[in-house]
Amino acid sequence: MDFSRRSFLGTGIGAGIATGALSGVGMAPAFADLGTKMPDWHLGYQNAPPAGFDPSPMKLVFGKVPAGLKGSLYRNGPAQMQYGDTFASHWFDGDGFIHRIAIEDGQAVHTGRFAQTTKHRDEQAAQKFLVPGFGTEGDPTYPMMGPDDANAANTSVIVIDGKLYALWEGGSAYELDADTLDSVGVKSWSDDLSGMPFLAHPKTEPDGRVWNLGVGGSNVVIYRISAKGVLEDYTLVNIGASAYIHDWAMTDRHLIIMVQPWINEKMIPPFIDSFEWRPQDGLKLLIIDKNDTSKRRWAQAPARAFYHTGAAWEESDGTIRLDAALYAEPILGQDGGGPEIRGEWTPEYGSFNSVFTQIVIPTSGDAKLIETDLDGDFPQVDPRFHGKPRKLTALVTGASSVSPGATSLTVYNWETDHADRFNFGDTRMVEEFLFVPKPGGTTEEESWLVGPVLNIKSGKREIVVFDAAGVSDGPLCIWQADYSWPLGFHGTWA
Numbered sequence: 001m002d003f004s005r006r007s008f009l010g011t012g013i014g015a016g017i018a019t020g021a022l023s024g025v026g027m028a029p030a031f032a033d034l035g036t037k038m039p040d041w042h043l044g045y046q047n048a049p050p051a052g053f054d055p056s057p058m059k060l061v062f063g064k065v066p067a068g069l070k071g072s073l074y075r076n077g078p079a080q081m082q083y084g085d086t087f088a089s090h091w092f093d094g095d096g097f098i099h100r101i102a103i104e105d106g107q108a109v110h111t112g113r114f115a116q117t118t119k120h121r122d123e124q125a126a127q128k129f130l131v132p133g134f135g136t137e138g139d140p141t142y143p144m145m146g147p148d149d150a151n152a153a154n155t156s157v158i159v160i161d162g163k164l165y166a167l168w169e170g171g172s173a174y175e176l177d178a179d180t181l182d183s184v185g186v187k188s189w190s191d192d193l194s195g196m197p198f199l200a201h202p203k204t205e206p207d208g209r210v211w212n213l214g215v216g217g218s219n220v221v222i223y224r225i226s227a228k229g230v231l232e233d234y235t236l237v238n239i240g241a242s243a244y245i246h247d248w249a250m251t252d253r254h255l256i257i258m259v260q261p262w263i264n265e266k267m268i269p270p271f272i273d274s275f276e277w278r279p280q281d282g283l284k285l286l287i288i289d290k291n292d293t294s295k296r297r298w299a300q301a302p303a304r305a306f307y308h309t310g311a312a313w314e315e316s317d318g319t320i321r322l323d324a325a326l327y328a329e330p331i332l333g334q335d336g337g338g339p340e341i342r343g344e345w346t347p348e349y350g351s352f353n354s355v356f357t358q359i360v361i362p363t364s365g366d367a368k369l370i371e372t373d374l375d376g377d378f379p380q381v382d383p384r385f386h387g388k389p390r391k392l393t394a395l396v397t398g399a400s401s402v403s404p405g406a407t408s409l410t411v412y413n414w415e416t417d418h419a420d421r422f423n424f425g426d427t428r429m430v431e432e433f434l435f436v437p438k439p440g441g442t443t444e445e446e447s448w449l450v451g452p453v454l455n456i457k458s459g460k461r462e463i464v465v466f467d468a469a470g471v472s473d474g475p476l477c478i479w480q481a482d483y484s485w486p487l488g489f490h491g492t493w494a
């Protein structure tokens, strides 16, 4: 352990960071000191400024920026959760706000902009929620012509051949300028597929080809997009149930559609009201050959809910392994983060109750689950190994006793079953960290992990860099913005 790094996080930047930060002990009384209407963790759920954030240099407040770290961390998340006294009913319904943290020559510059979707423009003009969503009723008189009228563009981002897209699972990808984050508009991959949903979790092969799903009820479209951003092919599949599909998995040879028993047969907004949890159906896995999508087989696993996979890989005998954050039931989707959005969350609401799990799918017979003792989500892998045999997955772990956020970054090693963890303590809410390969490196360990945290004591945002080979050694460096921005969902590195 590098004591200087830990001591920074324990005693810290700015006033008020208690020395108990790393253990999470004794922090709660400090939260009453701010005198604000909301608890300070609620910074993570407040609106972003309508005009966004113009490019602003962040300040290096800790450590030394590793040589060779160069690129942009893009992030996306809901950032309009309130109009007047009215809150969005579900975290999935806030308008998408895209961040770029451009890192070069040891400097980090933050920019942020709302995606100027139809929903965002109309609701900003009216200064109220109009559009029905995942959990939000909206205004029944609002004219809805198609899914993209409800497009919140708020879930993730992908860069394909230099073009940046904000993603939302119910509608099209939404293009923004990759430098300025100015909105370009809804992306249509082909005339046939105009307006078709495009999930927020596309999978990129190491050579740049992108696969994705679009889900409408029990119908799924499989997209195959070249590294140049051109639609190569698409296939329609019926998966037999209107299951909630947020993420999926891919090996170098197969796509795996995971049909969880969280079913919505009505499919009318607000969708959350008509989902049914049917554990008797189990978790069904549809395995599709990438070279011939007509070659398909099913496997059965015990009932679990999930939002996110890490990635899948395949052994020489055809056994498929994939890791995912699995839940006994779909808790977050059902309560929608409402208590967090309204500032009413208390520790009694609890946090994630996931089990980070490896699903093993044999070439015939039922799948089995290998469960770890890690409670976490937002799993990420080294993009050079996506779909290939690998051992490392980074995920966000650890419940805070004072905020609804996670406290820790953990790298799990499937070869050694070792969890390498850094605990920020209750002072920071930890978001998804991404693997960034070191220039010239060839192994998973030869990566950095780059991600954002919200420092709820200083009320400022930080971008943190770790060495993937030893996150428990603490951060390599931390940049800090002069301001906060709300919690997001997912990012990408380009």
Ligand SMILES: [Fe+2]
Residues within 6 Å of the ligand: 155, 200, 201, 246, 247, 307, 308, 489, 490
């Ligand atoms: Fe997600």
